[in-house]
Amino acid sequence: xxxxxxxIPLVDQPFIFDRFYRVESEAMKDKKGFxxxxxxxxxxxxxxxxxIGVESxxxxxxxxxxxxxVFEE
Numbered sequence: 001x002x003x004x005x006x007x008i009p010l011v012d013q014p015f016i017f018d019r020f021y022r023v024e025s026e027a028m029k030d031k032k033g034f035x036x037x038x039x040x041x042x043x044x045x046x047x048x049x050x051x052i053g054v055e056s057x058x059x060x061x062x063x064x065x066x067x068x069x070v071f072e073e
Contacts, residue, residue, distance in 0.1 A: 001063070002061050002062070002063045003061045003062055003063075004061045005061050005062060006025075006058070006059065006061075007056045007057050007058040007059050007060050007061055007062055008023060008054065008056040008058065008062055009023065009025075009058045010058070013054060013056060016038050016054060017038050017039055017041075017042040017052065018039060019035070019036060019039040020034065020035040020036065020039070021035050021038075021039075022035040041066075045066045045067075045068065048068050048069070049068070049069040050066055050067050050068040050069060051066065051067050052064070052065070052066040053065055053066075
C-alpha cells in the first residue's frame, strides 16, 4: 500500500534506514523525532534474515516493503 505523504527525495533514500538520519527539508523542520524508527525496523528485519526497502517519489508518497525468510524444521 502506498501512502499519500510528501515522498522521499532520491538523494536521501540510501540513508533513511541509517541510525539518526533525518531528511532535511522545509516540510520536515517542524517534525519531531530522533531518526531511529526506520533504523529499528531495519535491525529487526535483518536480524530475521530479511530485507527492507522503500520506493518513493518526492511529492507522490512512499511504499515501504520488507521480506522475511521462512524456515522449516
